[in-house]
Amino acid sequence: MDFQSRQPDEIFQNLKEKFKGQGQKKPWFPYLIGLFILLIFLKSSGLSFNPFYTIQPDELGVLLRFGKFVKATKSGLHFKWPFIERAIPVKVEKVFTEEFGFRTQSTGVRTVYSQKSYDDESLMLSGDLNVLDLEWIVQYKFKDPYDVLFNVNDVVKAVRDVSESVMRRIVGDHSFNEVLTTKRIEINNQVQEEMQQILDSYKIGIQVVKVKLQDVNPPDPVKPAFNEVNQAKQERETLKNQAWEVYNQKIPQAKGEALKIIKEAEGYALEKINRAKGDAERFVLLYQEYILAKEVTLKRLYLDNMNDILKAAGAKYIVDPKEKGILPLLKLQHE
Numbered sequence: 001m002d003f004q005s006r007q008p009d010e011i012f013q014n015l016k017e018k019f020k021g022q023g024q025k026k027p028w029f030p031y032l033i034g035l036f037i038l039l040i041f042l043k044s045s046g047l048s049f050n051p052f053y054t055i056q057p058d059e060l061g062v063l064l065r066f067g068k069f070v071k072a073t074k075s076g077l078h079f080k081w082p083f084i085e086r087a088i089p090v091k092v093e094k095v096f097t098e099e100f101g102f103r104t105q106s107t108g109v110r111t112v113y114s115q116k117s118y119d120d121e122s123l124m125l126s127g128d129l130n131v132l133d134l135e136w137i138v139q140y141k142f143k144d145p146y147d148v149l150f151n152v153n154d155v156v157k158a159v160r161d162v163s164e165s166v167m168r169r170i171v172g173d174h175s176f177n178e179v180l181t182t183k184r185i186e187i188n189n190q191v192q193e194e195m196q197q198i199l200d201s202y203k204i205g206i207q208v209v210k211v212k213l214q215d216v217n218p219p220d221p222v223k224p225a226f227n228e229v230n231q232a233k234q235e236r237e238t239l240k241n242q243a244w245e246v247y248n249q250k251i252p253q254a255k256g257e258a259l260k261i262i263k264e265a266e267g268y269a270l271e272k273i274n275r276a277k278g279d280a281e282r283f284v285l286l287y288q289e290y291i292l293a294k295e296v297t298l299k300r301l302y303l304d305n306m307n308d309i310l311k312a313a314g315a316k317y318i319v320d321p322k323e324k325g326i327l328p329l330l331k332l333q334h335e
Helices: 008-018 029-044 145-150 155-171 176-182 184-202 220-292 294-313
Strands: 052-055 059-065 068-073 076-079 085-091 096-100 104-106 123-125 131-142 206-217
Touching: 052 059, 052 085, 059 145, 068 145, 085 145, 096 155, 123 155, 131 155, 131 176, 155 184, 155 206, 176 184, 176 206, 184 206, 220 294
Parallel strands: none
Antiparallel strands: 052 076, 059 068, 059 085, 096 131, 123 131, 131 206
């Protein structure tokens, strides 16, 4: 049946059915679901309804607009556009610590450490081909929040990988005893400097505050043998120190006695020489006086010698040679 052969009532009825429902009110439920999904999306993306945000004194804020960096904000209360801007606080004053070869479970009056083995990161080879079980810590801070957020995916993994790599290389340049005793401070400083250079080259925004070797030991299977060797070395050092103590005591004493004998001999020789010179000069002067007055000089020499002899003789008794008895001597009294 064509359009012309159709009756007016039939055509009106068809049009009425075709446009039926167009003037009715549309349902609101789909719009509510869409709004709910939009709110979930905004919440998961970090966008907030609150136009204000607060940055703590030890933090630095990084403001993002649609995920793009806008500026850095200092501590205090700040404004941001809701939904389109997001603020990320970064603790730039906090010192983070990474532990290698051990893990701290809890701190307090008594620190509790994990009993799990971390040989995969603590076992190293020294320069003299000895195996070390090394424990150390790395302390670091965030010096550039932008680099920390945008130039590295995992800050902790980056710090740990760089620290372990540098530590293995530097330990491999030193002997076991150097790492254990004499070169520990030098190794700490060298690892810190090289870590900082590598992190700066990657522009990660990390400042290495401190690197410290905590403990250096041989692996558990060889500890008994290592302790015996150390004990033998300590005994050897003890004997050497005792020998040096005796040496330092006896050698200076012998040198002092030898120097004393030499000085005494030099003094004796000087005394004899001076006395000989004095006697010679005295004899020359006496001879000159003898040439000038022989009789007077002879008498003076005689009297001087007799004076010396009589002084050494002690008590003297002058007796008449003609006396034949001893009775006169009994009347003598000593004063």
